[in-house]
Amino acid sequence: MSANVYGIDLGTCNLKIFCKGTGKVINEKNTIAIVNKNQLYAFGDDAYAMYEKAPDSIKVSFPVVNGVIADYNNMQIMIGELLEKYAKSHIKGAEFIVAVPTDITEVEKKAFFDLFYKSRFKPRSVLLCEKPIADAVGLDLDVNSPTGFMIVNIGADTTEISVISLGGLVLSDLLHFGGKRIDESIINHLKRNFSLVIGQKTAMHLKETLGCAIAQQEETVETIKDES
Template sequence: MSNAYGIDFGTGNLKIFSKASNDITNIKDTIALVNRNQMYSYGDAAYAMYEKAPANIGVSFPIINGVIADFDNMQTMIYEVLESDLKANIKRSDIVVAVPNDITEVEKKAFFDIFAKAKVRPHSIRICEKPLADAIGMGVDVNEPKGVMVVDMGADTTEISVVSLGGIVISELLPMGGNQLDDSIVTYIRRQFNLVIGRKTAKMLKEEIGSAIEDAQGALMIVGRDVVSGLPMEFEVDAKMVYEGMRDDLQNLATAIKLLLEKVPPELAKDIVHSGIYLTGGGSNIRSLDAFIKSITNIQMNVAERGEETVVMGLSSVVTDAHYSRFGYEMKSRNIN
């Protein structure tokens, strides 16, 4: 039986929509390797080993800055997920892959070649630009002659785009996302309190008590390593500390959005003012981020309910709805002997 899959290779999470089951699979885009080349685990199980694995197990992220950094292991992982976990018959399946718009053609083609250069090739392979998939996933009819601004804050990158009439008018891919916020929190706590914490702990702080505005409340008890004594110790972190750690990065994000707005043609800018800016991606879950960006741009924000999954939700429409099927296009794979 044939099937169709929409796939979003995120830096943090791998999301797959299956047309047959109408379900979305969302797992960590993480691989654990033994002896550098043998896959030991993948997905959530591999991520659980991050910052905890022994020397002979390396935990890596095959997608970095929105593009494929480890082609062979990413290919192995996606086929393992499709064939073993989802029981896919890949030869009879149609695949639509989401890619960032503001990357090179070579980098886009790598997503296509994950399937085109595999031993088992799908029935068809199409590419869909992420900003369009984002907008469709948030319920926007991108076929309309109406300007829509989408800000997708992912793990390593943030893509700011304006779409209209089924195309991308302007787009910019910023090299900052949730991971940079985590690193900034780690750096701030080390500098201010001589305490070393892991990125996982910083991510937990960001998600639990992090806020884009200064007057947020809340505190968490964490464990880190004291720089002076070298011993583990408990330490209470409040929301103000997390805010201070993220403040400069969030300010840079808001400034980038403002600068892109200045480049938007007047008629499209009018549409954006009336419809608001659409905020999505895993980073959209940061408390009060919408209010912070609105304070800089003076434009209403529309926040996705399931920010991590709006791209794959858009892909679900591309593979199931004839109204959006044209947004998946084919690339050619050239074999070099």
């Protein structure tokens, strides 16, 4: 395998690209902003900054929903622009390994494959890899050992629970909820109890800043104010 290899995870919230050659991981919001219905205005983190703040002429959207490609054209534009931005000179003839959720249809899988195979970058090869296997390799687990590893990947729209042993998936279940469900609960709680309306971005920020599964020093909303 050459160094011209890219590992891709098209998440509902974040798009991650691992470049084997440089060892770097690019992590940008999987968001696109379109102006006048068909002109690219911004993508990635720049487009996410406009989410919930853009005028009617700019449509900010997420091309991946529930872990699968919901807007193929915009996803193609996004991935093309991102690869051009970060890996322009090395991208021709590269190998792409694309992580896909386990519980999806053949048509949904083909969309992930075509996105790269039919791209202008003319890849040498495109391989689809089940997300739990990619997670295990990323965690540096010895996936080929006869020991069962349980992996729980909580994303924005999906939660994938899998058991891996001897290099293969023994069990896997894809649940259609993730971090966004917590954001919605925060929005509903503030609305119901405090008559306060906040957007999804604010809810996510509150969750990530104040929430923690492990006991820690108590954080307050004032802390957020100080940081911003």
